[in-house]
Amino acid sequence: MRIAMIGSGYVGLVSGACFAQFGHDVVCVDKDEGKIARLRKGEMPIYEPGLDKLVTDNMRAGRLAFGAGLDEAVAGADAVFIAVGTPTRRGDGHADLSYVYAATAEIADAIRGYTVVVTKSTVPVGTGREVARIIREAQPAAEFDVCSNPEFLREGAAIEDFMKPDRVVIGVESERARDVMAGIYRPLNLIQTPMVFTNIETAEVTKYAGNAFLATKITFINEIADLCEKVGADVHDVARGIGLDGRIGRKFLHPGPGFGGSCFPKDTLALAYTAREVDAPQTIVEQVIEINSSRKKKMARKVIDFCGGSVSGLTIGVLGLTFKANTDDMRDAPSLDIVPALQAAGARIVAFDPEGMTEAGRMIPGIAFAKTAYEAATGADVLVVITEWHEFRGLDPRRLKEAMRKPRIVDLRNIFDPEEMRGLGFAYEGVGRPKPRN
Ligand code: UDX
Numbered sequence: 001m002r003i004a005m006i007g008s009g010y011v012g013l014v015s016g017a018c019f020a021q022f023g024h025d026v027v028c029v030d031k032d033e034g035k036i037a038r039l040r041k042g043e044m045p046i047y048e049p050g051l052d053k054l055v056t057d058n059m060r061a062g063r064l065a066f067g068a069g070l071d072e073a074v075a076g077a078d079a080v081f082i083a084v085g086t087p088t089r090r091g092d093g094h095a096d097l098s099y100v101y102a103a104t105a106e107i108a109d110a111i112r113g114y115t116v117v118v119t120k121s122t123v124p125v126g127t128g129r130e131v132a133r134i135i136r137e138a139q140p141a142a143e144f145d146v147c148s149n150p151e152f153l154r155e156g157a158a159i160e161d162f163m164k165p166d167r168v169v170i171g172v173e174s175e176r177a178r179d180v181m182a183g184i185y186r187p188l189n190l191i192q193t194p195m196v197f198t199n200i201e202t203a204e205v206t207k208y209a210g211n212a213f214l215a216t217k218i219t220f221i222n223e224i225a226d227l228c229e230k231v232g233a234d235v236h237d238v239a240r241g242i243g244l245d246g247r248i249g250r251k252f253l254h255p256g257p258g259f260g261g262s263c264f265p266k267d268t269l270a271l272a273y274t275a276r277e278v279d280a281p282q283t284i285v286e287q288v289i290e291i292n293s294s295r296k297k298k299m300a301r302k303v304i305d306f307c308g309g310s311v312s313g314l315t316i317g318v319l320g321l322t323f324k325a326n327t328d329d330m331r332d333a334p335s336l337d338i339v340p341a342l343q344a345a346g347a348r349i350v351a352f353d354p355e356g357m358t359e360a361g362r363m364i365p366g367i368a369f370a371k372t373a374y375e376a377a378t379g380a381d382v383l384v385v386i387t388e389w390h391e392f393r394g395l396d397p398r399r400l401k402e403a404m405r406k407p408r409i410v411d412l413r414n415i416f417d418p419e420e421m422r423g424l425g426f427a428y429e430g431v432g433r434p435k436p437r438n
Contacts, residue, residue, distance in 0.1 A: 001024045001025070001078045001079060001180070001183055001184050002024070002025045002076055002077045002078050002079075003016070003019050003024050003025065003026045003027070003077055003078070003079050003080075003081065003184070004026075004027050004029065004070070004073035004074050004076075004077035004079070004080045004081070005019070005026060005027070005028040005029070005081045005083055005120075006029055006070060006073075006074075006080060006081065006082050006083060006084060006103045006107070007029075007030060007082065007083035007084035007085070007099075007103070007121070008028045008029070008030040008032075008035060008036070008039060008045070008066065008083075009030075009045075009046070009083070009084075009085060010046055010048070010153070010155060010158070010262065010329075011083045011120055011121060011151050011153065012028060012030070012081070012083030012084070012120070013028060013039070013044075013045070013046065013048075013051065013055070014048060014051060014153060014158040014159060014162060015081060015083060015120055015151065015153075015162065016028040016064065016081075016083075017051065017054045017055045017058055017064060017159075018054070018159060018162040018163060019184065020058035020061075020063040020064035021054060021057075021058055021063075021163070022184075022185075022186075022187040023063065023187065024063065024184065025063055026058075026063060026064050026065070027065050027066070027067055027072075027073040027076075027077070028064070028065070028066050028067075029066070029067050029068060029069065029070050029073050030066075030068070031068075033068045036066045036067065036068050039055065039066040040059075040066050042055065042056045042059070046328065046329075047327060047328035047355050048155070048156070048158050048159065048327075049156065049157075049159070049326060050159045051158075051159065054159060070103070070106050070107070070110060071106070071109070071110040072110075073110075074106075074107050074110035074111060074112075074115070075110055075111075075112040076112075077115060078114075078115065078116065078180055078183075079115065079116040079117075079118055079147075079180055079181070079184060080107055080111075080115055080116070080117050080118065081118045081120045081149070082100055082103050082104065082107075082117070082118065082119050082120060082121055082131070083120040083121055083151075084099040084100055084102075084103050084121055085099050085121070086099070086100060086121045086122055086123055086266075086270075087266065088265070088266040088269055088270065092273065093269035093270065093272065093273045094124070094269075094270060094273045094274070095122070095123065095124050095266065095270040097123065097124070097127060097130075100119070100121060100123060100127065100131070101130070101131075101134060104117070104131045104134045104135060105134060105138060107135065108134060108135040108137075108138035108139045108142065109138060109139060111135070111139060111142045111143075111144055113143065114143040114144065114176065115142075115143070115144045116144065116145050116146075116147050116172075116177045116180045116181065117131060117132075117135065117144055117145070117146050117147070118146075118147045118148070118149045118181075119131060119146070119147070119148050119149070119150075119204075120149055120150070120151055121151075122150060122151070122207050122208070122211075122263065122266075122267055122270075123148075123204060124204065124208075124270055124271075124273075124274045125201050125204045125205055125208070125274060126201070126204070126274075127204065128146050128147075128148045128171065128200035128201070128203075128204060129146075129200065129201075131146050132144075132146040145172065145173065145174045145176060145177035146173075146177075146200065147170060147171060147172045147177050147181055147200070148169075148170070148171035148200045148203035148204050149168070149169065149170050149171070149181065149203070150169055150203060150204070150206065150207030151207075152165060152166070152167075152169075152207075152210065155261065155262070155324070155326070155327040155329055156324065156325060156326030156327045157326070164191060164193075165188070165193055166193075166194075167193065167194040167195070167196055168185050168188065168193055168194070168195050168196065169196045169198070169203050169206050169207070170185075170195065170196065170197050170198070170203065171198055171199055171200035171201070171202055171203025171204065172197065172199075172200070173199060173200060178197060182195070207267075208267055208270065208271040208274075209271075211263055211264055211267040211268070211271075212267065212268050212271050212282070212285045212288070214252050214264065215259055215264040215267075215268050215285075215288050215292070216284060216285065216288050217252045217253065218252055218253075218254075218256075218259050218264075218292075219258075219259070219288045219291050219292055219295075221235065221239055221252075221253045221254070221255050221432075222255050222256065222258065222291075222292075222295060222431075223291065224238060224239075224255070224432065225255035225431050225432025226432070228432040228433070228434075229431075229432055229433070229435070232434045232435065233432075233434065234432070234433055234434055235255050235431070235432025235433065236414065236432070236433070238432075239253035239254070239255075254388075254413075254414070255414065255431045255432045256334075256388075256412055256413050256414075256431060257295065257296055257299045257334035257338065257386060257412040257413075257431075258292045258293075258295040258296040258299070258334050259292055259323075260296075260323030260324070260331065260332035260333045260334055260336075261323045261324065261329065261331060261332055261333075262329060262331040262332070264332075265289075265292075265331075265332040266332075268285050268288060268289050269289060271285055272285050272286050272289060296334045296336075296337035296338065297337050297341065299334060299337070299338045299412060300337070300338050300341030300342050300345070301341075302410060302412075302429070303316070303338075303342060303382065303384055303410050304342070304345055306382070306408070306410050306427075306429050307381070307382055307408070310345070310346070311342055311345050311346060311347040311381075311382070312345060312346030312347070313346055313347075313348075314346075314347050314348070314381040314382065315347070315348045315350060315379055315380050315381050315405070316342055316347045316348070316349050316350070316380060316381065316382055316383075316384055317350050317351075317352075317370075317376040317377045317378075317380035317382070317383040317384070317404070318335070318339060318349055318350070318351035318352070318367075318376065318383075318384050318386060319351075319352060319353075319373050319376060319383065319384070319385045319386065319387070319389070319392050320335070320352075320353050320356075320385060320386045320387025320388065320389055320392065320413075321333060321335040321339075321351055321353040321356040321357065321360040321364075321386065321387060322335075322353055322355060322356035322359075322360075322387050323387070324387060324388070325387055325388050325389045325390060326355075326389075326390075327355065327356075328355040328356050328358070328359055329356075329359075330356055330359045330360055330363055333356075333360075333386075333387075334386060334412070335351075335360065335364070335386045335387070336363060336364065338384070338386060338412075339351070339364050339367060340364060342384075343366055343367070348368070349366070349367040349368065350367070350368045350369070350370050350375075350376050350378075350380065351367050351368070351369055351370065351376060352369065352370040352371070352372060352373050352375065352376035353387065353389070354389055354391060356387075357369045373391070373392060373395055373400075374395070374399060374400065374403055377400045377403045377404050378403040378404075379403070379404070379405050380403075380404045380405060380406075381404075381405050381406045381408065382406065382408040382409070382410060383400065383404065383408065383409045383410070384409075384410045384412065385409070385410070385411045385412055385413050385415055385416075386412055386413070387413065388413035388415050392415055393415050393416075397416070397420070397421060397424050397426065398424065401424060401425060401426065406427075407424075407425050407426040407427065408426065408427045408428075409421060409426050409427070409428050409429070410429050411428065411429065411430045411431070412430075412431055413431070414430045414431055414432070414433060416428065416430070418430055418433050418434070418436075422436055
């Protein structure tokens with residue numbers, strides 16, 4: 001099939017490259033001509049494990065191209081995917097759909113022959129209908145159908161999630177569009193991927209409901225972790241104990257400083273907003289938003305209390321700044337709340353992150369950056385783990401202890417073993433882990 005991908009960001013670039021890997025002919029376009037120029041040279045605008053090889057292999061095979069011109073890409077396509085940003089609108093939490101509708105207007109003028117117009121970006125319920133209206137109004141003679149095909153890609157695992165998805169959700173309303181979409185995803189038949197065909201609104205709600213449920217699950221275990229700290233229970237064993245129930249499941253029960261990223265925060269806000277608009281308020285999701293936001297702020301307090309009530313004049317080593325491991329993405333990262341609050345309390349911050357320091361330097365003024373985790377620990381009065389980068393798990397605690405001014409660790413991702421660290425002479429605090437028996 002011939003595919004035009006509008007938007008070459010986290011979703012569009014990964015989706016376009018994976019569709020090319022399926023064997024389709026893909027043209028990815030983007031307004032940012034600099035990004036297109038870099039992509040043509042095989043330079044990735046985002047950090048996503050395996051993406052550079054996937055892109056360059058498919059460019060070399062002639063199945064993947066990058067262009068700035070939307071018209072040509074759309075004119076030759078069987079399906080056009082809208083994968084532009086849908087950020088949170090300033091002030092009210094609704095999704096900003098200006099980029100989606102701007103792309104739709106351009107697509108409307110460029111359609112030649114029957115085309116399926118697919119919303120891949122996460123868009124509020126009703127957006128698919130609006131896309132169809134815009135196209136019909138702009139080009140009444142256009143032969144097209146609209147489809148909703150939401151992405152379920154985790155950053156840092158996006159290619160894996162695309163190539164081996166738990167399911168593909170497709171909202172279509174004509175046999176012809178269904179056939180085109182079935183043809184696009186046919187390679188997944190080889191691994192018997194479940195295909196959920198439904199209508200457009202249902203596909204749109206499914207995306208929001210999925211992310212909101214995952215955000216709720218994380219927030220649930222985060223609050224259980226707070227209870228565990230108070231009563232001497234271990235949240236890891238609680239998570240294991242409930243996760244073995246097939247109805248609950250093991251995943252997404254890792255307590256931490258709160259969820260961040262480009263999806264959960266904006267999708268929960270957009271769902272809550274849309275639901276209020278149609279008088280079907282999602283009060284649990286509204287609570288999740290509230291709890292998560294205050295949790296990130298509470299984490300700085302946790303560090304200050306651990307240091308005896310003040311961090312003024314202390315040097316704090318920070319391990320990890322990105323919203324999660326295996327990404328360079330700082331959007332809504334807990335560090336954006338935690339680090340400034342510690343600075344405001346008078347601490348000097350020395351941070352290390354394998355991928356996020358460039359972006360973090362733009363978003364958090366006044367922090368020093370270290371070249372390694374050990375350098376971040378050197379001379380530190382306390383070490384705070386904010387992101388669970390795999391390489392942090394392999395650090396030598398003895399070497400950390402030698403480097404630090406005081407052997408104290410606040411481990412917001414529970415990557416270290418409390419007993420081992422305390423046995424080595426560290427004062428250690430995790431999330432939801434039992435305090436030392438004194
Ligand atoms: C998420 C969804 O997983 C994905 O399906 C959707 O398409 C986009 O949003 P992503 O935001 O990339 O993906 O990351 P994810 O791995 O889901 O983590 C989201 C946030 O939750 C991160 O801040 C992460 O640290 C946090 N998290 C995740 C936890 O705190 N505990 C967990 O157990 C899992």
